[in-house]
Amino acid sequence: MEIIKTEHLTKKFNDFVAVDHISFSVQKGEIFGFLGPNGAGKTTTIKMLTTLLFPTEGTAELSGFDVIKKREQVRQHIGVVFQEPALDTELTGRENLDFHARMYGLSAEIRKKRITDVLHLVDLEDKKDVLVKNYSGGMKRRLEIARGLMHYPTVLFLDEPTLGLDAQTRRAIWEYIKKMNKEENTTIFLTTHYMDEADYLCDRVGIIDHGKIMVIDTIESLKNSVGNDVVTLSCQDTMALETRLQQESWISNITAHDEFLTFGVEKGDEKIPTIIEIARTVGIPIKSINVRKPTLDDVFLHFTGRMIRDQEPESRTEELRRIRRRH
């Protein structure tokens, strides 16, 4: 059953096309991820799907409700965890949950039960009466995830759920996300620019860049599409070597970036001597070479022609400042 379905969904800000005619669907019960660099249009897509922004063109449906015409019904069915914290820091954790539950029309009885449930799910029971301003970043995130789940949403949106969190907290958040997907059967739509996050969490991934969806598939088939093994080598004249290697039928998906060549092969270990031999015959010395199993990085490189990491040298504070400025 399709929980989310969009057709040619587009958002323009003046002349800038943030989201460019994207069409996709998300099935009930799956964890679906949008993977892409900052500014790819992930947040804008979420904002349109959650009725916070009006699409410029195209349609989107949530549980069969149109996001433009049936905003109230859509809102009733979704939970959202925004990229930037959206908690009232002057209230306690329990109060934040209670206010949320009231706004979603839960009865007093269900409210009480549900608060206990979700606090338990994210291990915040002992902090429930502490003002949120005294929470750590990870605790705030957990509380927000708990809050998103309060009203039994059909689908939960998570916009960069672990942005800026330490490795240990990220792990924990991932576990919570898996747990609630399984235990509450909540469909999850998340965005991330972390490859490992998409790899670990998602059943299916859509790779998005410059507002366009490049490809959508399961992690498994995405990786397979690159090749069984991935070889990356570095040399001086990548152009010449690329042209030469393209003639070999056993080499697929060859991409040049900086002074590296990346391509997919079968049985990579055995192919290395052959590759070195070919390079020697055209007179290009290879500086380094390695073989590995394909990762989502390779998939991203294959479909966009660049590494997602290229966009990430900016520091965390700059990143946050930019995010804030956008709103």
Next chain:
Amino acid sequence: MRRTDLQGIYVMWLREMKRFIRAKSRIVATIVQPLFFLFILGFGLMGASFPGMQGNYIHFLAPGIVTMAIMFSSMFTGVSVLWDKQFGFLQEVLVAPISRLAIIIGRTIGGATTALIQGFIILAIALTLGVSIGSFSGFIITIMMMVLISFTSVGFGLIVASKMEDFHGFQLIMNLIILPLFFLSSAFFPITDSLPFWLKTVSFANPLLYMVDGVRGAMTGMNSLLPPLVDLGIIFLVCVVVMGLGTYFFSKTES
């Protein structure tokens, strides 16, 4: 209006209350500032007399200070939407299945409640300083005016908040618009024929004049330019217009 909307209104109101009670510094600031005006100006200008002024200067001043306390406190509530915008909480509210109108109503009632609490505290202090209440019916009209003034100010705050990105603009508006208008509202000195013509004209075009004049007339029964009921009518009209605009601008907010 559906049940979730009523809950939404209640939540917004409750939130204002909780935040108000917890923000000790805010309570102190919003009560102490008007008291400074009341005590320093009140006692400093005790002996002063203006043409056409009846009674003591503190009798003249107190209604204006009560109005000021309510107005500034309510305006702050309206503008605090900016805070929610900056700290992201606004998104949580906007994505909830309650109508924008419910959000505004809840917030307005919440802001009005806290403002009235502060207004009554100032009023009580003024009473201990010898200010007396004219009549019971006048007192009832005073309360009605206080409520309307509070709603108007929240509405004005909402307009400012939807047009601004940060607090610098709000400071500018407070200093360059609200403060001068307040000086021209007859809160500190009576508006009489002896004033320069332009000053008098501006004063009568100033909605704050009718608020201060109304509260003064209804509360103390003296020193008012217009009959309190006429003031009440004008205040009501201003309130409807400003609240309407505030609601309109806020409902246009995309996050």
